[in-house]
Amino acid sequence: MKLVIKGGRVIDPKHGLDAVTDVYIASGKIAALGAAPAGFTAQRTIDATGLVVCPGFVDLSARLREPGLEYKATLESEMEAAMAGGVTSLVCPPDTDPPLDEPGLVEMLKHRARSLNKARVFPLGALTQKLEGRELTEMAELSDAGCIGFSQADAALTDTMTLMRALQYAATFGFAVWLRPQDVFLSRHGVAHDGEVATRLGLSGIPSCAETVALSTILLLARETGARIHLCRLSTAAGIGMVRVAKEQGLAVTCDVGMHHVHLSESDVGFFDANCRLVPPLRTDADRAALREGLADGTVDAVCSDHSPVDDDAKQVPFGEAEPGATGLELLLPLTLQWAREDRLPLHRALARITHEPARLLGIAGGQLGLGSPADVCVFDPDTDWQVDRKALYSQGKNTPFLGARVQGRVCCTLVEGHVVFDRLHGREARKPAVS
């Protein structure tokens, strides 16, 4: 299959490219930019005039809810959502049911995902068996089965000796360990940021120090063990500050934040909006500003959708009983664009945080449009304005704090390995679907 995407504004953050040009794709790879390679005959031409062409997005956290939680979402539904959101590679946390603590489960998931022929799925294996924080998993076996790293997801690992052993063991093989810093005791019973809003609403608080206390333990153990650590979903200004210092001191840690936390703060909980029940909790405006600062100066490597589809029944209960999480795959692009607009960031710098940077920290080939790299591409219209409603979402999870909001920027076309796997251009009246 040979294909050309013509006339789009091509943005490739890794190579600093931002220009109107043509992208030539052959055998599932980027064959050329600008002029057609000798003897290239396109079987299909996508007219991207007025659109942006960029690497498919790399999402560091998307829960697909398989195996075991199919009432919340299925691999099929969430792969559709990923494609509709321009996400071509995604990392899924191990907190499925059962957790991804056995090679067989990982192989099955990889196999199911591959057969759907959509986004590339990179599972994180469970760091401890059943995520119980007691016994290590067979990390090497799990790695062979396809795990890209190891994680406790949101499950507690209270025993610091076990944590240190897990880090040592992972370091033996050079495996990355993904940890979300949150002290179990300081966050016990908490459902919202411990501050004025939680006090006003009478919700149990999770203080900022729940993050920083855990973070300092993790950073000290990272030094001690030499393990490769990726810090997930930081939420506090103090936490970002600690990571900044650690990086300056040369510690090999990377870090991400969730897209909701780049945009929202505690006050968005309003009158108990269960869609704003998230993990970690939405914090203060100052924390949100610090997250954005961290993204701007590189302290924070990537933004992820933290896609966590939740069934309606689990949300239509009082706030404190609601299951945390929100759908996010299809909002990753518009919310990235909104962040870029609000902070007056050049588009390529914002897009880097959902393409090249997460790909780099994962060590995968995607997230760029370099010659010979896999043709995972997203074509989007940066100006289309659309309303986030239940019908507009492909994900089975319909709960998001942005439900009802109008957002700008919509994916038109998604390619994985040179195949068009999502196409909103067809049937559009305004723009002619240019298929040759």
Add this chain to the structure above:
Amino acid sequence: MRKNPQINQHGELNHLLTLEGLPREILLHILDTAASFVGVAEREVKKVPLLRGKTIFNLFFEPSTRTRTTFEIAAKRLSADVLNLNIGASSQSKGETVLDTVDNLSAMHADMFIVRHAQSGAAHLIAQHVAPYIHVINAGDGRHAHPTQGLLDMYTIRHYKPDFSGLRVAIVGDLMHSRVARSEIHALNILGTQEVRVIAPKTLIPSGVEGLGVKVYHNMAAGLAGVDVVIMLRLQHERMKGAILPSAQEYFKYYGLTPEKLAYCSGDAIVMHPGPMNRGVEIDSSVADGEQSVILPQVTFGIAVRMAVMSILASSGS
């Protein structure tokens, strides 16, 4: 700014979920109406026909005989039909959700739900869910709000001290877990109280409480100095010993209201307590039964205030 979910498009009170953000006029209207109901209880027939034919459900997901009784009496004095449902363990253990329960009762043509629930925001959830002609009164949700208690406390204060603008009010005790305190703080500020203080050890003060419009004290002598109204909060048994407080004895010694500590207040200060009291823990019996105590009038006014709230809600949207 989000729309206040308890006020309808005509500016009328449609539900009573919290006192926060209520216009002063609505609050005063409730207190004024309550004044008319106080006399009803002193008559030969302690009943008016206002809500005749209306069906009110006391929906108690958390048991509380006392609060349920006051709502029941209030509803009966308005001639409404009242049904008490203590939902607690039974239907919830069968997997029925709060909203399932509400849907079922709505199908029985309920006109009003009085909701008590251990989770903050439960009354909001129900109010958002019910048909527009059904009214919801929050009878206490988690740590969030207990608006009718807040109102009856305002009624009591106004009865003894009519001008809020010159008042210093101290709320003493477990602010952390108290929905009553939160409702009182909002109401006192809406009514223009000169100064609202809270007094408790740091483990009982929720973070950011200053943002609600209070001054925080940790010492009774300083906090009670010159106050006109002292509101003592109940300390739950499970919190008297453990990681929040070392013992009830130590708490009483430093934060219990004794005649000696009451002497820090202004000479004609009144003493209030939402009940039920723990004598010898947060309040000394000689104070609770003393002449500055208005704890029993609070209970009497409570019924009139709840009658006022029910009749005002029932007349909204008509």
Add this chain to the structure above:
Amino acid sequence: MDLPNAETLVAHLADRIAPHVGADSALVGIHTGGAWLAKRLHQRLGVATPLGTLDISFYRDDFSRIGLHPQVKPSDIPFAVEGRDIILVDDVLYTGRTIRAAMNELFDYGRPRAIRLAVLIDRGGRELPVCPDFVGERIALPQHQNIQLTLDASLRFVLSLQS
């Protein structure tokens, strides 16, 4: 239309009631105009029993249609109703619904020996079998018009007409 002088009517009304006032009599005025009128009659007639007032808001038959009156005043019956001779006072008698509500409310205080009705104006248009015992004046008014007792700057009674 010329309206009668309200002050003159009060005097007439007082004269008509006077022979019927005894030791057990009590005056009860209905908020708001009836309460003013009852207060005036109470002074004029020198009734010994303290004056009562009723706010019939809680007894109205149109609550479910128009809701609670925005300014409910407490009813005040400062005497035992049981066995009493009550003269119920209102400014204008029209459909009779207010009087029905007032009598219901009175009975919730106790069982009076008798209730008599005194009104300044009977404008006709009854919808209930209510008949006044003492009337200042009868005036036939079309449905779209309203007659009301008000107080002028020097606190004298004035009748006014609204369409």
